Amino acid sequence: MHTRNTKCLMICRSASFLLVFIALFSVFPLHLLPCFLAGFIMYEIILALTVLVEYLVKAQVARWVSIMFLSILLILLIVVTASKLIGFLLHDCQNLAGFDATASNLLRDAQRTLSPLITRYLPLNIDELKNQLINWLHENLVMQTFSRNAAHTVATMLIGVVLGAMISLQSNGKQKLHTTPLQDALLDRLTVLSEAFHNVIFAQIHVSLCNTLLTGCFLFGILPIFELHLPFSKTIVMLTFFTGLLPIIGNLISNTVIFLIGLSISLEAGLISLTYLIIVHKLEYFINAHIFSGRIHAKTWEILLAMLVFESTFGITGVIAAPIYYAYLKAELRKYDLI
Known part of the structure; x- marks a missing residue:
């Protein structure tokens, strides 16, 4: 009987290694690394924050308080980031003269100080830089790919955050039955x-x-x-x-x-x-x-x-x-x- 139990444990351990191995390396072809990282980071932050919150409230609700606090913080971060981006698009992008002047000075100084072997690959001015950038984006369809990848990354990260919070609620230190x-x-x-x-x-x-x-x-x-x-x-x-x-x-x-x-x-x-x-x-x-x-x-x-x-x-x-x-x-x- 003891030998049978030992053999069963070894089989289960080997199966667990195989399953974790498959899961970890499936992250790459499925493009789920942002979800993986976001979930683990959320999980770790909740556990660390719960330890501090337990000094103020009961242990049973400390984790819920931590999750609510992080959720509010995440929403505020998204709102602030969106407002800053909108402000940049509505105001800063309307007057790019300062940026163009700075970029032109940098390009002009680079042409004067760097070796000709390097400067031959650099644009002469800001207009040429813009043209090269637009042509490169048009040829490679980078914006479409970037937008699609960015949306996928944000969505998977949010899902990972939710999963990390849910898993942290399950691992509350209580005895697990069956x-x-x-x-x-x-x-x-x-x-x-x-x-x-x-x-x-x-x-x-x-x-x-x-x-x-x-x-x-x-x-x-x-x-x-x-x-x-x-x-x-x-x-x-x-x-x-x-x-x-x-x-x-x-x-x-x-x-x-x-x-x-x-x-x-x-x-x-x-x-x-x-x-x-x-x-x-x-x-x-x-x-x-x-x-x-x-x-x-x-x-x-x-x-x-x-x-x-x-x-x-x-x-x-x-x-x-x-x-x-x-x-x-x-x-x-x-x-x-x-x-």
């Missing part, structure tokens, strides 16, 4: 996946905050010492934080933007930016390695290798999912003392 061995095995897999997701996301937020702080010090502290001021500094800081949420490549994107903008101002600004970014990149390498090794016990080269494999297999979505999947794999292997 569970089967397969259910228990699946819950074990999902628990490990949730912990891996939690560790990766919060580790990457810490990394992004460090990158943003160092970038802010450079833009608002070091460059003014040399009497240099980069345009769009606040936008660059925001870009650094949001791109920093993408492991490794996010930092490269923000650094490239800073270097190109600095080079468009003057060769001196470009060299100062490049020198600082090289020094900071070495510092960030150790900071990032320390944060990730403490959270998911993975070295930077391991994460980079996983991202390269996933990018070649699944594209840009694979780059985003690779750290989470890799952290989950290592967590499962450690759980059974395989590594």
Whole structure:
């Protein structure tokens, strides 16, 4: 009897691994990664917020209070974003002279300071830039594809948010009755996946905050010492934080933007930016390695290798999912003392 129970548990565990494996890799062809991420983020936020709310209200209603608060916050965020976008379209887009002048100056400075090998591929003025952009959009039908993908992404993210809230209500710590061995095995897999997701996301937020702080010090502290001021500094800081949420490549994107903008101002600004970014990149390498090794016990080269494999297999979505999947794999292997 004991042997039969042990065999049943092993079969259920193997089946749970297979089902989770199929579900995780079905995310890519079904384009459900935004839903996956939004659901897990909502779930984690509700759990963290519930702990704080329980100090004020009874534990039974703390999770409902957390969900209501996040729902109101999400609605306000959508309303504010929509109003800002409408305001930009109705007011800022009516007077683009300032933007055109700034862009023209940047293009003119780039033509003067950059190598001819680079400037031959750059537009001469803002009108040529607009024409190239319109022709490219027309040839590739980018706007139609972008609109369709954006609508799908927003819809799946909202569905993921709802699912994350619903699942958080089910996992309220109460004793679960009439569970089967397969259910228990699946819950074990999902628990490990949730912990891996939690560790990766919060580790990457810490990394992004460090990158943003160092970038802010450079833009608002070091460059003014040399009497240099980069345009769009606040936008660059925001870009650094949001791109920093993408492991490794996010930092490269923000650094490239800073270097190109600095080079468009003057060769001196470009060299100062490049020198600082090289020094900071070495510092960030150790900071990032320390944060990730403490959270998911993975070295930077391991994460980079996983991202390269996933990018070649699944594209840009694979780059985003690779750290989470890799952290989950290592967590499962450690759980059974395989590594």
